[in-house]
Amino acid sequence: MTDGAAVIAVGTEMLGPLRQDTNSLWLAGRLEEIGIPLLRKSVVGDVPAAIARELDSASRAAPLVFMTGGLGPTADDVTVPAVAAWLGVPLRRDEDFLARMRARFESRGIAMPAVNEKQADFITGARALENPRGSAPGFWAEREGIEIILLPGVPSEMREIMERRVLPELRARAAGRVARRRILRIGGMGESAVEEMVAPVYARFPNHPVTILASPGEVQLHLCIRGAPEEAQAVLEAMEGEFRAVLGERIFGRDDEGLSETVGRLLRDRGLTFSVAESCTGGMISTLLTDVAGSSDYFLGSVVSYADAAKAAFLDVAPDTLRRAGAVSEDVAREMAQGARRRFGSDVALAVTGIAGPGGGSAEKPVGTVFIGISGPRDAEVVKRRMFVGDRASVRRASSLYALELVRRRVVAAP
Amino acid sequence: MTDGAAVIAVGTEMLGPLRQDTNSLWLAGRLEEIGIPLLRKSVVGDVPAAIARELDSASRAAPLVFMTGGLGPTADDVTVPAVAAWLGVPLRRDEDFLARMRARFESRGIAMPAVNEKQADFITGARALENPRGSAPGFWAEREGIEIILLPGVPSEMREIMERRVLPELRARAAGRVARRRILRIGGMGESAVEEMVAPVYARFPNHPVTILASPGEVQLHLCIRGAPEEAQAVLEAMEGEFRAVLGERIFGRDDEGLSETVGRLLRDRGLTFSVAESCTGGMISTLLTDVAGSSDYFLGSVVSYADAAKAAFLDVAPDTLRRAGAVSEDVAREMAQGARRRFGSDVALAVTGIAGPGGGSAEKPVGTVFIGISGPRDAEVVKRRMFVGDRASVRRASSLYALELVRRRVVAAP
Numbered sequence: 001m002t003d004g005a006a007v008i009a010v011g012t013e014m015l016g017p018l019r020q021d022t023n024s025l026w027l028a029g030r031l032e033e034i035g036i037p038l039l040r041k042s043v044v045g046d047v048p049a050a051i052a053r054e055l056d057s058a059s060r061a062a063p064l065v066f067m068t069g070g071l072g073p074t075a076d077d078v079t080v081p082a083v084a085a086w087l088g089v090p091l092r093r094d095e096d097f098l099a100r101m102r103a104r105f106e107s108r109g110i111a112m113p114a115v116n117e118k119q120a121d122f123i124t125g126a127r128a129l130e131n132p133r134g135s136a137p138g139f140w141a142e143r144e145g146i147e148i149i150l151l152p153g154v155p156s157e158m159r160e161i162m163e164r165r166v167l168p169e170l171r172a173r174a175a176g177r178v179a180r181r182r183i184l185r186i187g188g189m190g191e192s193a194v195e196e197m198v199a200p201v202y203a204r205f206p207n208h209p210v211t212i213l214a215s216p217g218e219v220q221l222h223l224c225i226r227g228a229p230e231e232a233q234a235v236l237e238a239m240e241g242e243f244r245a246v247l248g249e250r251i252f253g254r255d256d257e258g259l260s261e262t263v264g265r266l267l268r269d270r271g272l273t274f275s276v277a278e279s280c281t282g283g284m285i286s287t288l289l290t291d292v293a294g295s296s297d298y299f300l301g302s303v304v305s306y307a308d309a310a311k312a313a314f315l316d317v318a319p320d321t322l323r324r325a326g327a328v329s330e331d332v333a334r335e336m337a338q339g340a341r342r343r344f345g346s347d348v349a350l351a352v353t354g355i356a357g358p359g360g361g362s363a364e365k366p367v368g369t370v371f372i373g374i375s376g377p378r379d380a381e382v383v384k385r386r387m388f389v390g391d392r393a394s395v396r397r398a399s400s401l402y403a404l405e406l407v408r409r410r411v412v413a414a415p
Numbered sequence: 416m417t418d419g420a421a422v423i424a425v426g427t428e429m430l431g432p433l434r435q436d437t438n439s440l441w442l443a444g445r446l447e448e449i450g451i452p453l454l455r456k457s458v459v460g461d462v463p464a465a466i467a468r469e470l471d472s473a474s475r476a477a478p479l480v481f482m483t484g485g486l487g488p489t490a491d492d493v494t495v496p497a498v499a500a501w502l503g504v505p506l507r508r509d510e511d512f513l514a515r516m517r518a519r520f521e522s523r524g525i526a527m528p529a530v531n532e533k534q535a536d537f538i539t540g541a542r543a544l545e546n547p548r549g550s551a552p553g554f555w556a557e558r559e560g561i562e563i564i565l566l567p568g569v570p571s572e573m574r575e576i577m578e579r580r581v582l583p584e585l586r587a588r589a590a591g592r593v594a595r596r597r598i599l600r601i602g603g604m605g606e607s608a609v610e611e612m613v614a615p616v617y618a619r620f621p622n623h624p625v626t627i628l629a630s631p632g633e634v635q636l637h638l639c640i641r642g643a644p645e646e647a648q649a650v651l652e653a654m655e656g657e658f659r660a661v662l663g664e665r666i667f668g669r670d671d672e673g674l675s676e677t678v679g680r681l682l683r684d685r686g687l688t689f690s691v692a693e694s695c696t697g698g699m700i701s702t703l704l705t706d707v708a709g710s711s712d713y714f715l716g717s718v719v720s721y722a723d724a725a726k727a728a729f730l731d732v733a734p735d736t737l738r739r740a741g742a743v744s745e746d747v748a749r750e751m752a753q754g755a756r757r758r759f760g761s762d763v764a765l766a767v768t769g770i771a772g773p774g775g776g777s778a779e780k781p782v783g784t785v786f787i788g789i790s791g792p793r794d795a796e797v798v799k800r801r802m803f804v805g806d807r808a809s810v811r812r813a814s815s816l817y818a819l820e821l822v823r824r825r826v827v828a829a830p
Contacts, residue, residue, distance in 0.1 A: 015443060015452070015453045015454070015455070015456065016443055016444070016447065016453070017440050017441065017443045017444030017447065018440070018626065018628065018637070020435060020437070020440060022435070025432050025433075025435060026432065028430060028431055028432045029431070029432030032431065032432065037430070038430045038431070039430070039459075039460065039465065040430070040457060040458065040459050040460075040465065040469070041430065041457060041458050042455060042456060042457035042458070043455065043456050043457070044454075044455050044476075045454065045455075050454065050455065050476065053472070053475060053476055054455070054472075054476075056472075057457075057468070057469075057471075057472035057475075060468060060472075061459075061465065061468055061469075181431075191487070191488070191489060192488055192489070192528040192530050192531060193528065195488075195489050195490070195528075195530060196528060196530070199490075202490070209427075209491070211427050211428050211461075211491060212489050212491065213428055214487075222428055222431075224431075276719075278698075278701075281702075282701050282702055282704070282705025282706070282710075283693075283698035283699065283700070283701025283702040283704075283705065283717060283719065284698065284702045285698070286693075286697055286698025286701075286702075286719045287697055287698040287699045287701075287702050289697070289698075290697025290698065290719075290721065290811075291697070291807075291808065291811075293772070293773055293774065293807055294774070295697075295721075296721055296722070299721050300721055300722040300724070300725055301718065301719045301720045301721040301722055301725035301729070302698060302718075302719040302721075303716065303717075303718055303719075303729065304691075304698065304701045304705070304716045304717040304718075304719070305716050306705065306710075306711055306714050306715055306716040306717075307711070307715040307716055307759075309715070309760070310715055310716035310759060313758065313759075314716070314718065314729060314758070343728065343729070344722075344725060344728075345724070357708070358708055359708065359709070387523065389523075390548065390571065391571065392706075392708055393706065394571065396705075396706075
């Protein structure tokens with residue numbers, strides 16, 4: 001068994017299509033900070049046999065098991081007796097706690113409902129963890145070297161007990177071990193191509209596995225180094241340096257900085273203004289750019305020229321070009337970019353025209369064909385033709401992000 | 416062991432604080448429809464020993480185990496060999512599949528990276544499930560009465576394989592008991608206001624609880640009736656009828672039909688064309704409208720007039736109006752709508768101007784203030800002022816959806 005933690009969320013409602021356990025995300029983040037990796041997490045219903053089976057599984061995977069939910073007063077809250085049964089210990093009624101709970105209700109002018117009484121049933125041999133925000137206490141129990149920490153499912157209550165009673169103790173034990181994280185974000189490349197380039201870096205850090213993740217329009221490298229704070233930081237910086245040496249300008253941002261933030265930062269730093277002419281992306285590039293607070297510093301606006309007439313009226317695309325080359329063509333992409341730059345008076349303009357599907361494709365220009373034009377900040381216009389696979393939403397998203405990546409490279413290269 | 420399913424999501428990145436498994440939500444919903452309850456779900460890292468342990472646990476909890484993720488070409492994709500080892504069978508290289516995969520890469524003008532070869536390593540004795548959207552096939556394996564269904568982690572690929580290859584077979588087995596679902600979608604109202612109106616309907620169907628859910632810009636009523644197919648259908652229709660009697664036109668759509676689809680359908684049915692002038696929403700309304708395939712039938716385009724100069728140049732907003740009333744004002748919203756309608760030559764035009772934040776607010780017009788103007792299809796322009804709470808993303812989203820809801824009501828009311 002490796003060092004680390006498991007989380008079990010208890011609650012039948014989290015097994016349907018609508019509700020998700022989110023406590024485990026918060027727990028993962030707080031545990032990671034003190035160098036405790038989350039090895040496994042799971043969700044089970046409010047069923048004693050299922051809870052027992054899950055404790056078997058989790059305790060085989062990790063020596064520290066967090067369990068959230070099912071501590072409430074209602075009939076479907078069965079976690080406490082289920083855990084006591086699994087530990088092989090009886091429940092005991094804590095009369096002091098019961099009296100305090102009753103007093104708390106009375107101080108709010110409410111008689112304590114009878115159902116709440118069961119919250120005074122404590123697990124024999126376990127430490128009770130006071131809950132300043134609610135009536136259900138948590139518990140910290142142990143069996144054969146496995147620690148079980150029971151917490152309420154209400155996020156604010158769970159967090160408060162963790163912050164006050166659990167994390168300080170775990171932190172003291174961790175004796176300085178931390179986790180340092182970094183996300184490197186790469187644009188305009190596929191996952192396998194990135195992996196081929198960075199394989200030599202992986203090989204130099206065999207003890208620090210890196211996760212590679214593809215999402216539309218970008219590939220991410222997730223680094224996570226555990227150890228003493230300074231050592232972990234040094235390893236992280238060395239790894240990042242090596243990845244940067246290999247990938248160079250292909251890395252567009254790190255951690256939370258997405259492509260729109262990066263493009264915005266570059267434009268602002270260089271004092272450049274920007275405009276967009278969109279067709280198949282239908283406003284998505286503008287939406288991504290204006291998601292960023294303060295984007296009005298550099299973003300002047302865009303035209304979504306869906307109809308051909310709009311391409312002519314708002315962007316001065318020549319009707320002759322539309323007739324001759326078609327709306328999805330290199331020439332139209334170029335004229336759209338030129339038109340946007342001139343009409344908005346921006347330093348740089350981007351244009352995208354393509355076929356997002358499902359209809360509209362042809363043998364010569366199948367669904368997924370996209371032309372991307374950039375005008376400015378200097379030099380001649382560039383137009384790239386690309387082919388994106390997938391459904392309408394994927395083509396639109398991939399086109400938008402690839403176009404922004406081209407803008408980034410162009411602006412980076414500008415003096 | 417009860418009848419039902421378990422889901423295991425494989426991927427170390429889903430054990431950190433940033434990424435959540437969402438495939439299990441979709442799987443839970445689709446399985447529920449054919450009467451298969453989800454009994455347990457879990458997440459483990461890309462670690463063969465952990466995957467084997469998790470298969471032990473899941474197969475004790477349910478006879479049908481779905482496993483998503485880790486089928487990709489990179490070094491951290493270890494699910495296939497881990498499952499084969501757990502089943503006690505060797506992998507076999509499928510040369511036909513390898514040749515087809517190579518051909519697919521070549522058809523896109525790319526040499527297949529060597530790392531992809533391992534995706535042709537099949538689990539001996541398992542059925543391969545063809546993946547029309549990606550290179551990694553799924554697998555359907557069995558061991559001692561436990562069925563293991565391996566699926567890619569990419570949601571679109573996972574769903575496609577489920578819809579085409581897995582669900583039809585499970586549905587055929589389910590023999591009789593079904594779940595019938597309906598989602599009724601209500602625009603322009605808050606959750607409590609909807610709940611007050613529908614409380615009498617709840618009371619008439621005490622055995623069929625309804626879930627009410629609020630999301631930005633809409634409230635949803637989720638109905639789910641279990642039973643024999645015809646009986647469940649009849650109850651569902653009776654309930655829907657009663658909700659419609661109470662809510663009337665406030666229901667804009669059902670199930671998958673979102674507001675953009677509804678607005679698009681109404682415009683197409685009435686032969687009306689549409690254009691948009693956006694400011695604070697930055698292209699989001701256009702993006703929502705053009706998410707819908709075939710939207711070019713009615714959507715002519717939009718102008719995202721972020722800078723004041725663009726409002727004048729592209730939409731003929733009078734510089735004097737901008738000076739006198741300010742860019743976020745009733746008068747500017749009206750002129751933007753008029754300008755878009757005239758310039759695009761559309762039957763109806765929508766305009767939105769507001770303050771999404773975090774900066775730009777004032778005592779008179781705090782962050783969240785939004786003006787929405789509609790011009791056409793007949794009668795005078797209308798402009799509404801609204802105040803939305805939340806961060807930049809929430810204000811933008813709520814404004815966009817509320818604006819589309821106003822268009823829907825206006826078009827519904829048009830003869």
